[in-house]
Amino acid sequence: MTTPTISAKATKTLNFVRRDIYRCPSDVKALAYSSLIRPHLEFASAAFDPCTVSNTNCLDKVQHRAARFVKSDYRYTTSVSHLVSDLGWQSLTQRRKNARFHLFYKGIHGLAAVPVDTFHRPIRTSRYSDGDTFTTLSSRVDSYKYSFFPQTISDWNKLPLSVRSKPTVDLFRAALLQLLGPVEKHC
DSSP: OOHHHHHHHHHHHHHHHHHHSTTSOHHHHHHHIIIIIHHHHHTTTTTOOOOSHHHHHHHHHHHHHHHHHHHTOOOTTSOHHHHHHHHTOOOHHHHHHHHHHHHHHHHHTTSSOOOGGGSOOOSSOOSSOOTTOOOOOOOSSHHHHTSHHHHHHHHHHHSOHHHHTOSSHHHHHHHHHHHHSOOOOOO
């Protein structure tokens, strides 16, 4: 699926929700967004992370419209980023990055069929790398440069060792959320 197709599908669902629950309290609207609309925006987000600004903005616009709907604030003077932060929502870019980290972590520990063994780790540690870093992949082509492995390996190597070396997925997820951003409010 292309980004405009994903955005159109999520927008249709948002319009349906807006039409049916416009009188409900904001916590019900937020729950409807997180359970009905955001899954369209995050489908296969670990593998598909749009690299162009226009594709990212296309998906973010749906979340911004949903934030205006949840808060019932359609004024032009209202900052949408403030609405999103008031709701405690992470940006979709950050959520996609977290999904990539979780999939890569699972691949390292044999919990997912991701071939991370093919990317050799450095034999010795240095000032810039420890024993848990991976060889970065370089490319001149943006479509490969921003694909799963090159982008995730580059971001993974920037994580502190204390986060990367967590023994379980739940501990890794908790450490990652503590490091990278606000935890979403649950209704």
